[in-house]
Amino acid sequence: EVQLVDSGGGLVQPGGSLRLSCAASGFTFSSYNMNWVRQAPGKGLEWVSYISSGGTTIYYADSVKGRFTISRDNAKNSLFLQVNSLRDEDTAVYYCARVDPRGDGGYVWDYWGQGTLVTVSS
Amino acid sequence: DIQMTQSPSTLSASVGDRVTITCRASQSISSWLAWYQQKPGKAPKLLIYKASSLESGVPSRFSGSGSGTEFTLTISSLQPDDFATYYCQQYNSFPWTFGQGTKVEIK
Numbered sequence: 700e701v702q703l704v705d706s707g708g709g710l711v712q713p714g715g716s717l718r719l720s721c722a723a724s725g726f727t728f729s730s731y732n733m734n735w736v737r738q739a740p741g742k743g744l745e746w747v748s749y750i751s752s753g754g755t756t757i758y759y760a761d762s763v764k765g766r767f768t769i770s771r772d773n774a775k776n777s778l779f780l781q782v783n784s785l786r787d788e789d790t791a792v793y794y795c796a797r798v799d800p801r802g803d804g805g806y807v808w809d810y811w812g813q814g815t816l817v818t819v820s821s
Numbered sequence: 822d823i824q825m826t827q828s829p830s831t832l833s834a835s836v837g838d839r840v841t842i843t844c845r846a847s848q849s850i851s852s853w854l855a856w857y858q859q860k861p862g863k864a865p866k867l868l869i870y871k872a873s874s875l876e877s878g879v880p881s882r883f884s885g886s887g888s889g890t891e892f893t894l895t896i897s898s899l900q901p902d903d904f905a906t907y908y909c910q911q912y913n914s915f916p917w918t919f920g921q922g923t924k925v926e927i928k
Binding site: 734743744745746749758760761794801803804805806807808809811812813814 | 853855857859863864865866867870871874876908910912915916917918919920921922
């Protein structure tokens with residue numbers, strides 16, 4: 700069974716840092732591209748960052764570029780998001796999501812973690 | 822960036838109703854559109870991909886259509902488990918973007 704378990708969230712002051720983790724199981728993690736997506740309280744979904752299966756291709760949303768760093772450890776089946784210089788507007792539930800190649804269906808986000816809440820407040 | 826606009830923002834319906842949600846893209850995304858269902862406190866769940874392909878395990882009362890810039894999600898006969906928020910998402914190009922969501926409420 701495919702499982703993604705998000706962790707590492709918490710309460711942090713503005714300007715602070717956290718390291719979010721996503722533990723993967725039930726599939727060959729090293730073969731899949733991955734994303735981080737966030738959702739502010741009561742708001743919609745916002746894509747945050749993407750990393751290819753081998754870690755060589757990385758993208759960020761403009762809203763987090765220069766402050767967040769995505770990485771992965773394929774030997775440990777884990778995805779990470781280092782979040783620095785946090786702002787009030789970064790308060791959100793952060794989800795990891797697997798990207799599954801579907802041939803002519805494109806690259807589909809089929810499994811998501813349960814999310815981890817980051818609260819930025821003084 | 823490609824903007825995704827859903828309508829309506831909120832929809833009140835009864836069990837058994839046929840429900841349609843619309844999603845418009847600010848430029849053509851071919852058929853690279855997905856639909857997700859999200860319930861409070863839970864992660865989004867993939868329902869439809871490539872505009873009209875039903876994800877495995879998703880009930881057949883859900884269907885999607887459209888291409889280019891206009892897309893629809895239809896629930897043929899609304900069930901109690903379907904009261905949730907629905908999001909469209911384009912995966913044609915970075916940055917991948919979502920619609921603002923449509924909340925389906927009990928009438």
